[in-house]
Each structure stands twice: as C-alpha cells, then as structure tokens.
Amino acid sequence: MTTRIAKQKTPGDLLKAVQEKTKVNLNVCYQCKKCSIGCPVADQAESPPSEIIRRLQLGAGDELLQTGLIWTCLSCETCYARCPNQINFAAVVDALKSLAVEKGVADPQGDAPLFNRLFLNAVESYGRAYDLQVIALYKLGTGSLKQDVDKFPAMLKKGKMAILPPSGADKGRIRRIFKKAAQNKGTKA
Ligand code: SF4
Numbered sequence: 001m002t003t004r005i006a007k008q009k010t011p012g013d014l015l016k017a018v019q020e021k022t023k024v025n026l027n028v029c030y031q032c033k034k035c036s037i038g039c040p041v042a043d044q045a046e047s048p049p050s051e052i053i054r055r056l057q058l059g060a061g062d063e064l065l066q067t068g069l070i071w072t073c074l075s076c077e078t079c080y081a082r083c084p085n086q087i088n089f090a091a092v093v094d095a096l097k098s099l100a101v102e103k104g105v106a107d108p109q110g111d112a113p114l115f116n117r118l119f120l121n122a123v124e125s126y127g128r129a130y131d132l133q134v135i136a137l138y139k140l141g142t143g144s145l146k147q148d149v150d151k152f153p154a155m156l157k158k159g160k161m162a163i164l165p166p167s168g169a170d171k172g173r174i175r176r177i178f179k180k181a182a183q184n185k186g187t188k189a
C-alpha cells in the first residue's frame with residue numbers, strides 16, 4: 001500500500017534535532033523500504049520506519065513524537081542491518097523517544113513510557129533487570145493488577161522470573177553509565 005505524505009507547510013525542527021542527537025544523515029534515505037519490510041513490529045505501527053523517516057524529511061513537527069513505533073520498537077536493529085545506506089534507524093527511535101520525554105509528549109498507546117522508566121530504574125539500582133519489581137510497579141501504576149497473574153506460577157517454576165533481586169552485576173559501572181548519560185543530556189543524575 002502506498003501512503004502519501006505531504007510536505008509540511010510550516011516545517012518543524014524535528015529532523016534537525018534528531019540528526020543532532022544521532023549524527024545520522026536521514027537525507028540519504030531513498031525510501032527503498034527495506035527497513036520497514038524487515039521490522040518485526042512495523043505491521044502494528046501507524047507509521048513504519050521508512051514512513052517516519054519520510055515524515056521527518058518533509059518537515060514533521062512534534063506531532064511525530066506521538067507515533068506508537070517509538071514505544072513498541074524492540075531495538076533489534078534489523079532496520080539498520082538491512083539499510084543499504086547504513087541509516088541507523090534504531091538510534092533515530094531512541095532520539096525520538098528521548099525528545100518525546102524531554103518535551104512531555106504523552107504516548108497515545110498508553111503505558112510504555114512507564115514501563116520504560118521502571119525498567120531503567122531497576123537496571124540503575126541492581127545493575128540488571130529485576131522483572132518482578134518492574135512488573136509489580138507497572139501493575140500498580142496502570143491498575144492492571146489481575147492481567148496475566150495466572151502465568152506467574154509457571155514462570156517462577158521454569159525460572160523465567162526470580163523472587164529475589166539480581167546479584168553479581170557491576171553496579172558501580174552501571175551507575176556511572178547512567179550518570180554519564182544524564183550529563184550528556186544536560187540533566188542531573
Ligand atoms: S530496531 Fe525497532 S524499528 Fe528497527 S527493525 Fe527493530 S523493532 Fe523495527
């Protein structure tokens with residue numbers, strides 16, 4: 001299916017902001033769509049990767065930060081691997097996500113930013129993901145207390161989830177990474 005994307009009458013500055021954050025030149029994209037064809041979540045996205053790039057090229061503004069793909073992207077980098085022009089679209093998604101948070105733009109699909117924040121908080125605290133804590137806080141935050149609880153015993157039994165927090169990670173090193181990232185963003189750690 002062909003999607004027509006109109007050039008914005010009053011172009012936004014999102015392309016510049018994304019390129020500054022990523023150092024990725026999006027102007028070399030010639031819309032071959034190999035990224036979108038390989039993306040495992042593109043068929044559920046309102047705008048697949050190639051379309052997001054085209055919208056940026058045509059002067060998209062902050063409305064693009066509402067697009068769902070920036071929260072459902074798996075960071076698998078298949079788009080990057082398939083691109084004949086070495087466009088790192090996964091980095092573009094990270095930049096869009098970061099801009100959405102900086103600008104306080106809500107995710108129209110709901111609770112992904114909360115999950116994202118809880119996951120990163122756990123990694124910062126324990127040096128690794130602590131699934132049980134992340135899920136418990138996510139359920140409290142979203143009110144989805146009963147969702148999937150029936151799967152919990154089987155996950156525990158199969159060792160897919162642990163009761164105790166993870167140990168053994170180099171927490172000091174992980175915290176230094178978070179601190180550096182916060183400094184790079186110009187925010188306090
Ligand atoms: S990194 Fe994200 S956008 Fe790229 S192919 Fe994977 S899921 Fe799709």
Ligand code: SF4
Pocket residue numbers: 028029030031032033034035036049050053079082083084085086087089
């Ligand atoms: S694969 Fe690369 S050149 Fe092709 S549409 Fe995607 S980003 Fe553009």
